[in-house]
Amino acid sequence: MRRGWFLPITATLGFAFLYLPIMSLVIFSFNENRLVTVWSGFSTKWYGELFADPQMLGAAWRSLQVAFFSASFALVLGTLCAVALVRFKRFRGRTVLAGTVSAPLVMPDVITGLALLLLFVAMESLIGWPAGRGIVTIIIAHSTFCMAYVTVVVQSRLSDLDLSLEEAAMDLGATPVRVFFDITLPIIAPALVSGWLLAFTLSLDDLVIASFVSGPGSSTLPMVIFSKVRLGVSPDVNALATIIIGVVALGVVAAMLIGFSQQNRTRARRG
Amino acid sequence: MSDSPRLPPRRPWTMLERSLAAFGLSGRALVIAAPALWLTVFFLVPLFVVFGISLAVKQFGRPPYSPLLTTDEGTVQLTLHLSNYLRLLTDGLYVAAYLSSIRIALISTLITLLIGYPMAYAIARAPERWRNILLMLVILPFWTSFLLRVYALTGFMRGNGVINQVLGVFGIEPLVMMQTDFAVYVGIVYTYLPFMILPLYTNLVKLDGALLEASADLGSRPWQTFLSVTLPLSLPGIIAGSMLVFIPAIGEFVIPSLLGGPETLMIGRVLWDEFFQAANWPRAAAVAIAMLVVVVIPILLLQKAQDAIVEKGR
Numbered sequence: 265m266r267r268g269w270f271l272p273i274t275a276t277l278g279f280a281f282l283y284l285p286i287m288s289l290v291i292f293s294f295n296e297n298r299l300v301t302v303w304s305g306f307s308t309k310w311y312g313e314l315f316a317d318p319q320m321l322g323a324a325w326r327s328l329q330v331a332f333f334s335a336s337f338a339l340v341l342g343t344l345c346a347v348a349l350v351r352f353k354r355f356r357g358r359t360v361l362a363g364t365v366s367a368p369l370v371m372p373d374v375i376t377g378l379a380l381l382l383l384f385v386a387m388e389s390l391i392g393w394p395a396g397r398g399i400v401t402i403i404i405a406h407s408t409f410c411m412a413y414v415t416v417v418v419q420s421r422l423s424d425l426d427l428s429l430e431e432a433a434m435d436l437g438a439t440p441v442r443v444f445f446d447i448t449l450p451i452i453a454p455a456l457v458s459g460w461l462l463a464f465t466l467s468l469d470d471l472v473i474a475s476f477v478s479g480p481g482s483s484t485l486p487m488v489i490f491s492k493v494r495l496g497v498s499p500d501v502n503a504l505a506t507i508i509i510g511v512v513a514l515g516v517v518a519a520m521l522i523g524f525s526q527q528n529r530t531r532a533r534r535g
Numbered sequence: 536m537s538d539s540p541r542l543p544p545r546r547p548w549t550m551l552e553r554s555l556a557a558f559g560l561s562g563r564a565l566v567i568a569a570p571a572l573w574l575t576v577f578f579l580v581p582l583f584v585v586f587g588i589s590l591a592v593k594q595f596g597r598p599p600y601s602p603l604l605t606t607d608e609g610t611v612q613l614t615l616h617l618s619n620y621l622r623l624l625t626d627g628l629y630v631a632a633y634l635s636s637i638r639i640a641l642i643s644t645l646i647t648l649l650i651g652y653p654m655a656y657a658i659a660r661a662p663e664r665w666r667n668i669l670l671m672l673v674i675l676p677f678w679t680s681f682l683l684r685v686y687a688l689t690g691f692m693r694g695n696g697v698i699n700q701v702l703g704v705f706g707i708e709p710l711v712m713m714q715t716d717f718a719v720y721v722g723i724v725y726t727y728l729p730f731m732i733l734p735l736y737t738n739l740v741k742l743d744g745a746l747l748e749a750s751a752d753l754g755s756r757p758w759q760t761f762l763s764v765t766l767p768l769s770l771p772g773i774i775a776g777s778m779l780v781f782i783p784a785i786g787e788f789v790i791p792s793l794l795g796g797p798e799t800l801m802i803g804r805v806l807w808d809e810f811f812q813a814a815n816w817p818r819a820a821a822v823a824i825a826m827l828v829v830v831v832i833p834i835l836l837l838q839k840a841q842d843a844i845v846e847k848g849r
Contacts, residue, residue: 274657275653275657289686361571361574365570367835372785379584383581408577439552441552486680489683501683501686505683505687508680509683517671
């Protein structure tokens with residue numbers, strides 16, 4: 265095998281490309297100067313300003329609520345869909361369901377957003393619900409596109425699953441529902457956690473779909489950030505980004521460590 | 536009832552099964568029906584609504600489009616306008632935007648591949664204890680906000696940004712990078728690089744080292760081995776990674792609007808402006824339908840063909 269200089273150098277440059285912009289963002293969040301790129305001394309005043317901005321805080325809280333409920337609905341719907349597709353091999357409309365659930369994965373956000381908005385408007389004039397748009401319509405929209413991702417994650421775990429455990433439980437007289445809650449659910453739990461986290465992140469991150477289906481006074485955090493950033497630099501966005509990056513980095517490192525220790529434990533058990 | 540004494544009756548699933556049975560539903564039917572119903576109402580029906588409204592015209596009022604069905608003294612009249620679609624074909628802006636989206640997405644996918652492939656290869660060839668850490672470094676940006684990463688680039692590339700300040704130290708004139716197509720390419724490559732690296736890594740890490748040794752023993756130079764062994768074997772990873780970049784890039788809105796200039800035409804941005812700036816809902820709907828036909832349906836067919844090839848290969 266060639267141990268040349270080419271691979272290490274491109275990899276180093278690649279990681280530099282990925283991380284330098286993020287690092288400069290973090291560094292300049294501690295800059296005293298309003299001009300984000302001119303350094304004039306260490307300061308944490310933008311963090312203070314961030315936490316004193318009711319618009320930003322309100323939007324952050326709203327986004328967390330939306331992400332929590334969207335991820336939870338998407339988890340339930342996506343898991344049901346995955347169970348239907350993996351466990352029930354034959355039913356009418358299976359191919360349609362399989363195609364429809366994966367379609368949101370390739371659908372551009374602008375189309376998803378526009379389509380749902382037009383649906384909500386049409387529904388409002390036909391049956392009077394949803395009355396206006398706001399947090400509820402955003403949750404519905406996010407649940408729909410996130411459920412596709414949950415389905416993919418849970419589906420791959422379910423199809424790897426050893427069927428004999430479920431069959432054994434059935435033979436011992438457990439009903440299908442009980443088998444699902446007692447056997448299947450605990451085994452696929454890690455996939456459910458990663459599916460929920462993925463859905464939560466996607467919902468928290470979405471700007472385009474939320475912009476279409478939100479109403480007055482229900483701006484999510486990405487919408488507020490986008491309108492600020494579009495007008496130019498804003499140091500409090502740097503501060504916010506630093507907090508988000510810190511939280512995510514901690515979470516990912518913790519997940520890695522848990523994964524490592526589990527791997528080690530299984531290895532130790534296997535001897 | 537299958538309620539044998541072995542099953543404690545107060546368990547939640549027994550309650551669930553009983554209440555389902557009371558409505559004459561089997562668990563199986565409900566498992567299928569719930570997601571199917573949700574997707575029908577909130578995914579399939581909206582697409583038909585978009586198609587319907589694309590056949591209306593803009594008018595002032597609530598909702599801001601002409602009704603398709605009108606009743607006039609007991610007769611129901613259906614009015615369909617093709618003007619939006621005619622406009623898409625005749626106004627050069629829309630055709631140019633579709634073409635330029637495809638071009639920008641293709642070129643940036645290619646650049647992402649050229650950067651991502653050696654990175655994935657380097658990670659796959661790295662000592663095992665390093666691999667997980669390097670992979671984590673690739674995945675980490677994906678979990679942080681997409682919007683904030685694009686914003687990080689604006690701070691990097693703007694007129695008095697980090698790059699130009701570094702160049703200034705060496706006495707080089709500041710470069711104009713923001714609000715150009717160049718910035719859009721950088722933005723797409725920057726944000727979608729992890730999507731390219733992950734499938735490539737999964738593929739390359741499985742590559743059998745014996746094949747490479749065999750090729751070397753038979754007298755191939757390293758680049759010959761790469762072209763005749765590694766590259767063909769990693770084709771599934773290349774296709775998977777390229778699709779993961781190309782598909783979202785083509786409908787991208789955030790990157791062209793924050794990094795691109797006024798002349799950067801991308802169809803996602805055209806749709807957005809049609810809706811939010813011009814408030815022309817029917818025109819935006821027609822743009823969406825055209826996008827479905829021109830872009831999304833070919834991608835779905837392509838994916839199907841790709842799956843078939845992968846299945847065949849097994």
